[in-house]
Amino acid sequence: MVDEIEEYVRSLGLDAYLVGGAVRDELLGLESKDADFLVPGVDTDALRAALEPHGRVEDLIVADRLVGVRLHPRDKQVRTLAPAGIEFAPPRKEVSTGPGRHDFEIVADPSLSVEDDMRRRDFTVNAMARHLADGTIVDPLGGRADLERRLLRAVSDTSFAEDPLRLVRGLRFVSQLGFELDERTREQMREEAPAVKLVSGERIGGGLAADGMGELSKLLLGARPEAALRVARDTGVLVELIPEFGPAHYLADHIFGVVQASADAGDDLPVRLATLFHDLGKPVDRDPLGHARVSAEIARATLARLRYPTRLTRRVVAIVREHPYRDEDRPRTPRDARRFLLEHGDELDSGALAQQPGGGDKVAHLHVVAQGAHELEPVIDSLSERTPSALSISRCR
Numbered sequence: 001m002v003d004e005i006e007e008y009v010r011s012l013g014l015d016a017y018l019v020g021g022a023v024r025d026e027l028l029g030l031e032s033k034d035a036d037f038l039v040p041g042v043d044t045d046a047l048r049a050a051l052e053p054h055g056r057v058e059d060l061i062v063a064d065r066l067v068g069v070r071l072h073p074r075d076k077q078v079r080t081l082a083p084a085g086i087e088f089a090p091p092r093k094e095v096s097t098g099p100g101r102h103d104f105e106i107v108a109d110p111s112l113s114v115e116d117d118m119r120r121r122d123f124t125v126n127a128m129a130r131h132l133a134d135g136t137i138v139d140p141l142g143g144r145a146d147l148e149r150r151l152l153r154a155v156s157d158t159s160f161a162e163d164p165l166r167l168v169r170g171l172r173f174v175s176q177l178g179f180e181l182d183e184r185t186r187e188q189m190r191e192e193a194p195a196v197k198l199v200s201g202e203r204i205g206g207g208l209a210a211d212g213m214g215e216l217s218k219l220l221l222g223a224r225p226e227a228a229l230r231v232a233r234d235t236g237v238l239v240e241l242i243p244e245f246g247p248a249h250y251l252a253d254h255i256f257g258v259v260q261a262s263a264d265a266g267d268d269l270p271v272r273l274a275t276l277f278h279d280l281g282k283p284v285d286r287d288p289l290g291h292a293r294v295s296a297e298i299a300r301a302t303l304a305r306l307r308y309p310t311r312l313t314r315r316v317v318a319i320v321r322e323h324p325y326r327d328e329d330r331p332r333t334p335r336d337a338r339r340f341l342l343e344h345g346d347e348l349d350s351g352a353l354a355q356q357p358g359g360g361d362k363v364a365h366l367h368v369v370a371q372g373a374h375e376l377e378p379v380i381d382s383l384s385e386r387t388p389s390a391l392s393i394s395r396c397r
Contacts, residue, residue: 038117292322
């Protein structure tokens with residue numbers, strides 16, 4: 001797809017460069033869905049004027065900033081390949097607007113070189129460009145070498161201050177691409193963690209297209225979410241995103257393990273989100289019935305704050321609220337835990353499970369995460385007195 005779009009962009013007569021994730025993925029031998037282009041020597045107005053004869057042009061706004069333009073080509077074949085449009089941007093730089101480190105804006109500057117533009121991007125592996133005219137790779141910061149080492153390194157000490165969403169995007173690359181953070185980048189992430197609260201909810205969770213595909217979702221849908229969540233915990237980003245992970249710190253390893261088991265099994269996004277939230281209510285209510293309800297409310301409030309679609313939120317909340325187990329499903333590992341969420345997610349969402357013969361008993365079967373037998377026994381004694389016939393308790397380590 002990217003090749004066809006490149007061929008079309010060449011036909012427009014622009015001195016364009018393919019930039020960002022598309023170059024990174026190309027060098028990694030991965031198929032990329034991104035095709036963003038940098039056009040040096042022009043400002044936004046000149047770029048818009050050059051593109052208008054070829055289709056509808058709209059401003060490209062990110063975080064309330066004009067960062068370029070998006071072309072919706074008149075050519076039907078190309079429009080099919082890029083239904084959301086093709087993004088073009090002039091070179092940009094930062095201009096100070098006040099005394100604070102967050103007091104700046106990013107403005108187009110036609111006099112800037114491609115190398116200068118690369119230096120204001122997020123990570124070195126994304127700070128590469130390929131000239132469409134001759135295929136030359138522009139790599140002023142050693143991004144290609146970092147790719148070979150699978151190393152994620154921030155472009156500058158102000159990378160996260162410029163756009164705090166990069167905190168979560170970096171974690172997403174840990175999960176999706178198997179990268180490791182270099183020590184300075186990890187330190188910067190720790191320093192800037194509180195700034196993630198400044199990012200709009202849809203960019204993190206709900207997605208700019210209201211499809212639920214923000215950075216957190218992409219992280220969970222990657223191959224290594226457990227590794228990414230551990231980095232998020234260790235740098236403080238996780239507790240800034242979801243404060244309830246603070247009181248639940250002693251449960252984090254278990255929760256991360258369940259999330260990873262869900263990823264290994266190829267579960268869909270609602271199930272993976274449910275695994276992330278399923279035990280966060282335990283510090284509030286030690287009663288297994290109670291903690292499921294509290295966890296569900298935490299999930300509901302967090303997903304609403306992060307602007308997740310309503311239908312997706314309802315399914316996640318239903319799964320979290322009713323994460324029971326049948327006798328034959330006694331969970332002893334994170335894989336057991338996610339299996340139930342997968343098998344009964346739709347039933348729980350619709351309430352169908354409780355209406356089935358014997359379904360009420362199944363809904364009463366809960367799991368208890370215990371660090372040792374001495375913690376489990378009082379819970380068993382208490383619950384057995386209340387629901388001796390329906391309750392089945394097992395230990396999930």
